[in-house]
Amino acid sequence: MELFFQQLTNGLAIGGIYALIALGYTMVYGVMKLINFAHGDLFTIGAYLGLTLLTSLGLSNYLGPVTGVLVLVVMIMVLVGIVGVLLERVAYRPLRQADRLSAVVSALGASIFFANALMLIYGARFRVYPHNILPKVSVNIMGLDIPLIRILMLVASLVLMAALYFFVQKTKTGTAIRAAAIDQGAAKLMGIDVNKIISIVFFIGPALGGAAGVMVGMYYGQINFTMGWVYGLKAFIAAVLGGIGNIPGAMLGGLLLGVIEALGAAYISIAWKDAIAFFVLIVILIVRPTGILGERVADKV
């Protein structure tokens, strides 16, 4: 039973990461109907920028560990968000009227570009995160030792997700985003600047992905320029699992996928861990193509 709870907390921590990345996929898909294959690489950019800022600025030395990490995450979010906006401007905006497949190839090209740019800048080998950023403390909950970082990760993910949810549901800009997701043409007629909305979406999604990148760096301690692919695909599965285009769905899907994967790794086989995620995807698409929280959409061509 202890293994079960250990894996459950582990799964929830990783699930929070998947959910953060999945939010970027789901928002972009909701508004533009495009799978942003470069999204996983924006996550990797976040991880690498985090490493650079950690080692060069030494924030935690004069801000204390927790504030230091918080400031770092905010800086990463802004930087990766800007990269996301630029990506949309350069690689996706000119293709908005073109065939769907061209946009997919453009996204794949952007992904290759980012991954290789990171490789040229940082080298092809695994890079190690400083291990003393956060104190290595465990919290005892009901006789179970849970590393503090797991709890912090889950809490940070949940806070970011909740902030996004309130932003989208309660603010005027959020309403405009939802309007553009339903019908861009009609939104334009209502006086919404759709280009601006898409830029905002491409800022928020990558920003959350970048935050996830830093967290993964701190959690696992090492990062690689190719890791964006796996996390990107997993997060996309999470988005589909919850119902793509649906923000609470992405949160739920991410957490659920993390837990399924962690339990699967413990009770089935760790070697098949990645296959389990894809298996879940295939099953959900056969059984309930709209995802858990997704609504039936009449025209999903």
Added chain:
Amino acid sequence: MNKQIIINSIVIVLLALCPLFLNTYWVDVINNIGLYAILALSLNFILGHTGLFHMGHAAFYAIGAYTTAILNTMYHVPIIFLMPLSGILAALFALVVAKPIIHLRGDYLLIVTIGIVEIVRIALINNIFGITGGSNGIFGISRPNLFGFIIRRPQEFYYYIWIFLGISVFLFHRLENSRFGRALNFIKEDEVAAEGSGIDTAYYKLIAFVLGAFWAGMVGNIYAAKMTIISPESFSFWESVILFTIVILGGAGSIRGVILGAFLIIGLPELFRQFASARMLVFGAAMVVMMIFRPQGILPPLPRKYALDKINYGDKTL
């Protein structure tokens, strides 16, 4: 028309002579281009012609290659007999996996096919049924034996591959212009209308999928015999992405475009091998730029001309 025949003949003669004045390295590069061209043609039938977003083609290619490798190394079945068998097993696998998912549309199909290719790769790495050799793969595959002539050198493989490519071009061209092919094209253009005019779209899409997989399985056979060693790395998701890119960049639905795409995507990076580290960066950027300036691909399909000129509409002949 005559001009077209002259150009085609010149191209064919040049291709036939090409191994005589190129060194072994470049012949091997052209062999790879040929292999990718055949694979991309089989994907083009599914993706470009029928309009199914399929990004898991490497899975069928892998099934074909592993069928050949396992039966050849364990039971010493000659490579040449394994070619149709590899195709059939890949097709059967495609039938089983595609049946429940073929009704999915657009991006949903795309993501499921990615899942399939990843599951296949993980299964191969995990040495499923104890026959795939895990991450080391399988080695010691024998060479194709054509009536006593063993194909061994790259120059010999060149003719083997390019003749197979020629056959593929011919067959896919005939298939596209057949009644069946036109039905598929109709499904691509407007699925609802196709369904409405009595085409069993699910059945047609499934058959297109299975045919493409069959052909990819046969290419797997050629690949296994060419390399004599195969491992799961050769059939990753990345391989599927390359094939997908060849089809879209060359021109989805266009046979000439797909072959040109194979030349560009497989051949060009070889030319820039001395800039090894930066070439993939440029490659990624080039994909984006290409799509922005020519989203329909380099050589999109020509407008189709069907024999409708004899239809009489009252006093007006269309």
